[in-house]
Amino acid sequence: MTTMTDASVREFKMPDVGEGLTEAEILKWYVQPGDTVTDGQVVCEVETAKAAVELPIPYDGVVRELRFPEGTTVDVGTAIIAVQVAGGAPAPARPEAAEPAAPAAPAEEPKAEGRQPVLVGYGVSTSATKRRPRRGPEATAAAPAAQPELNGHAPVAGAPRPLAKPPVRKLAKDLGVDLATVTPSGPDGVITREDVHAAATPVAAPEPVTAAPAAPTPVVAYDGARETRVPVKGVRKATAAAMVGSAFTAPHVTEFVTVDVTRTMKLVEELKQDKEMQGRRVNPLLLIAKALLVAIKRNPDINAAWDEANQEIVVKHYVNLGIAAATPRGLIVPNIKDAQTKTLPQLADALGDLVSTAREGKTSPSAMQGGTVTITNVGVFGVDTGTPILNPGESAILAIGAIKLQPWVHKGKVKPRQVTTLALSFDHRLVDGELGSKVLADVAAILEQPKRLITWA
Numbered sequence: 001m002t003t004m005t006d007a008s009v010r011e012f013k014m015p016d017v018g019e020g021l022t023e024a025e026i027l028k029w030y031v032q033p034g035d036t037v038t039d040g041q042v043v044c045e046v047e048t049a050k051a052a053v054e055l056p057i058p059y060d061g062v063v064r065e066l067r068f069p070e071g072t073t074v075d076v077g078t079a080i081i082a083v084q085v086a087g088g089a090p091a092p093a094r095p096e097a098a099e100p101a102a103p104a105a106p107a108e109e110p111k112a113e114g115r116q117p118v119l120v121g122y123g124v125s126t127s128a129t130k131r132r133p134r135r136g137p138e139a140t141a142a143a144p145a146a147q148p149e150l151n152g153h154a155p156v157a158g159a160p161r162p163l164a165k166p167p168v169r170k171l172a173k174d175l176g177v178d179l180a181t182v183t184p185s186g187p188d189g190v191i192t193r194e195d196v197h198a199a200a201t202p203v204a205a206p207e208p209v210t211a212a213p214a215a216p217t218p219v220v221a222y223d224g225a226r227e228t229r230v231p232v233k234g235v236r237k238a239t240a241a242a243m244v245g246s247a248f249t250a251p252h253v254t255e256f257v258t259v260d261v262t263r264t265m266k267l268v269e270e271l272k273q274d275k276e277m278q279g280r281r282v283n284p285l286l287l288i289a290k291a292l293l294v295a296i297k298r299n300p301d302i303n304a305a306w307d308e309a310n311q312e313i314v315v316k317h318y319v320n321l322g323i324a325a326a327t328p329r330g331l332i333v334p335n336i337k338d339a340q341t342k343t344l345p346q347l348a349d350a351l352g353d354l355v356s357t358a359r360e361g362k363t364s365p366s367a368m369q370g371g372t373v374t375i376t377n378v379g380v381f382g383v384d385t386g387t388p389i390l391n392p393g394e395s396a397i398l399a400i401g402a403i404k405l406q407p408w409v410h411k412g413k414v415k416p417r418q419v420t421t422l423a424l425s426f427d428h429r430l431v432d433g434e435l436g437s438k439v440l441a442d443v444a445a446i447l448e449q450p451k452r453l454i455t456w457a
Contacts, residue, residue, distance in 0.1 A: 003038075008083050008084060008085050008086075009059065009064055009083065009084055009085070010042075010059055010082070010083050010085050011079035011081070011082050011083075012057055012079065012080060012081045012083065013056075013074065013076075013077055013078060013079050013080065014046070014074045014075065014076050014077060014078050014079075014080050016053070016076045022046045022075060022076055022163060022164075022165055022190060023048075023073050023074060023075050023076060023151060024046040024047060024053075024073070024074060024076070024191060024233040025046060025047045025048075025072065025073045025074075026044055026045075026046055026069070026071065026072050026073075026074060026080065026351070026356060027044075027045045027046060027047050027052060027070065027071075027446065028044060028045045028070055028071055029043070029066055029070060030042055030044060030045070031044075031063050031066075031081075032063065032066070033063050033064060033065060034062065034063060035048075035062070036061075036063075037060065037061060037062070037063060038057075038059050038060050039057065039058060039059055039060050040056045040057070040058075041056060041057055042054070042055065042056050042057075043055060043057045043063075043081060044080070045430070048365065051362075051363045051367075052361045052362060052363075052367065053364050053365055054154070054362075054436060056085065056305045057081070059083065059085065060085065061083040061084050061085040061086065062083065062084045063081065063082075063083055064082040064083060064084045065080055065081065065082040065286055066080070066081055067080050067081060067082070067101065067236055068080055074187060074285070084396055087392075088300065092436045099323065100455075109319070112147070119369070119371060129178065132445055137328055140178045145336035153186045153338055157303075162182065162184070162271060163184065163186075163188070163189055163190045163191060164179055164190060164191040164196075165190070167193070167241035168191055168192065168193055168196060168317055171196050171197075172191075172196045172251075173206075173309075174308075175196060175197075175200040176200070177196050177199045177200050177419060179196075181193065181199060182195050182196060182198075182199045182201075186453070194349060195333065215237055217360065222419065224440065230445065232326070236359045237267070240291070246301050246389055246390050246391065246392045247383065249392075249429040250306070250427040250428075250429065251426065251427065251429060252387075252389065252390065252425050252427070252428070253426055253428045253433070253436065254387040254388075254423055254424065254425040254434055255423070255424050255433075255437060255440050256385065256421060256422065256423050257421070257422050257440050257441065257444045258419060258420070258421045258422075259419065259420055259421070259422060259444045259447050259448055260285070260408055260410065260417045260419055260448055261403060261418050261419065261420050261447045261448070262289050262417045262418040262448050263445045263448065263450055264284060264288075264418075264448075265285065265403065265418045266408075266449045267285065268282055268283060268284055268286075268287060269279060270345075271399050276345055277344075277348065278299060278343060278346060279333075280346060280349060280352065281348055281351060281352045281355065281373055282350040283399075283432075283454055285323075285347050285375070285400070286344070286347060286349065286351060286379055286448070286452070287325075287450060288320060288375065288398075288400055288443070288447065289339070289347060289351070289375060290320070290344060290347060291442075291443045291446035291447055291450075291451055291453065292373070292375060292398055292443055293319060293321065293340055293347075294442070294446060294452070294453060294456050294457050295439045295440075295442035295443045295446070296340070296439070297321055297457070298339065298372065298438075298442055298456060299435060299438050299439050300315065300317075300440045301315060301430075301431070301435055302343050302373070302393065302396050302426070302431055302435055302436070303315065303316045303319055303372050303373055303393045303394060303396075304316060304372075304430050304431075305372070305393050305430075306395075306427060306429050306430050312429045317374070318337075318338050318340060318371045318375060319338070319339045319340040319372055320335040320337050320338070320339065320370050320372045320373075321336045321339035321371075321373060321374070321375065322334070322335040322371035322372075322373065322374035322375065323335070323351065323362075323374070323375055323376075324374060324375065324376035325354070325358040327358060327361065330361055331360065333355070333368060333371060333374055333391055334354050334358065334363050334367040334368050335348045335367065335368065335370065335371040335372075335374075336354070337370070344453075357382055364408060371391055371393070371394055372394055372395070373394060373396050373398075374388075374390075374391050374394060374396075374397040375397070375398050375399075375400065376388050376397060376398070376400070376403065377399075378399055378400065379400050379401045379402035379420065379443055380402075381402075382401060382402055384403065384421050385399050385400070385401035385421040385422065386399050386401075386403040387399070387423060387425060388423065388425050389425065389427075390427060394427075395426055395427045395430055395431055396425065396426040396427070396431065396439070396442065397425050397426075398422060398423070398424050398440075399423040399424075399425070400420065400422060401420050401421040401422065402420065402422070403418055403419070403420045404418070404419060405417070405418060405419075406418075406419040420447075422441075422443060422444060424436060424439060424440040442456075
């Protein structure tokens with residue numbers, strides 16, 4: 001790999017695009033050596049532990065070198081592209097360069113049956129999905145050019161800042177471990193979970209033990225013909241860590257209610273014909289989201305968070321409504337900012353934007369931060385309901401089950417009615433059974449008599 005020393009060559013380094021993330025995977029290059037680029041032009045797409053993000057180049061010039069091929073995971077602070085700016089030596093020819101950089105992007109392959117990103121509540125589509133390789137040897141060999149700022153905190157002057165991923169920092173905080181005192185064992189000096197646990201465990205004096213040597217650990221053979229191993233990284237890895245942290249930190253309680261939503265389904269059909277809703281996405285999720293917002297307005301204490309450090313309950317006077325979305329990269333939960341201020345048409349527009357962005361894989365990290373309450377629609381997969389796990393930092397999550405035609409007692413007679421089951425999980429540290437029950441009962445009452453959307457809003 002050629003090292004650029006010409007003063008007119010500028011190196012663009014992998015930025016921290018996700019608040020304290022230490023690495024990102026290069027998904028696609030949009031330029032090649034010899035291309036002319038301008039300030040603000042998008043040159044590549046990368047995937048962090050939170051989302052796929054497009055990176056713009058901050059200056060004008062000609063591409064000299066791509067430091068890493070597509071599919072490589074690169075540490076934050078490592079140079080990924082070199083650009084010859086005005087006044088420097090001419091850039092090498094594109095295909096005939098004496099020392100080529102990363103290989104050009106491969107030709108697009110025919111699409112195969114796969115799974116397209118699906119916003120939970122909007123149905124399932126199919127498209128091609130391709131897993132990318134693990135970190136290549138070039139990324140492993142490259143050392144960060146500068147130490148990144150992690151988790152929103154700047155390094156202490158004169159002292160190197162400990163490198164650790166957000167879940168590890170959260171673990172250290174929970175265990176009361178100062179990361180500056182931890183000896184890292186991960187690659188490039190990154191502190192791992194094991195390092196934090198080791199630092200939190202007092203070292204006892206060894207005791208003489210007389211025992212037979214331990215039996216060797218059996219080697220488990222991997223049968224590639226009968227098993228497939230998928231690397232856990234990116235969004236899936238971050239989601240797994242967040243869900244484990246939530247499940248073992250917040251005491252979950254889940255309550256259920258079965259609701260006759262026949263009138264809500266009729267209202268959905270009426271709204272589809274309404275002139276003001278023309279061109280907008282109208283479905284049961286829209287009305288359920290509005291019903292939850294009304295229930296939160298009537299019971300504002302449900303919209304809160306637990307501050308462990310200060311031992312306080314933080315009641316939010318705004319609702320950033322999360323909508324769970326299943327994508328090939330894993331579960332993401334983008335949220336609608338200040339959803340409580342939106343009219344029904346505005347809420348429909350916001351949900352439509354979430355759908356389009358999720359399907360394109362362009363959901364930004366900021367769109368998934370700051371959520372207060374979440375909705376997950378598992379009914380689109382044909383199940384009655386579930387017991388959802390809270391998103392970290394949130395107090396409640398509502399699961400929607402499948403809407404089915406069922407026998408139901410209506411006005412004293414058994415009739416076929418559209419019925420669904422709702423499940424509300426909440427953090428029992430700050431939401432007691434009475435408050436959780438009121439919120440769930442309010443949502444159910446609105447869906448049974450949707451005119452309450454007007455009288456209670």
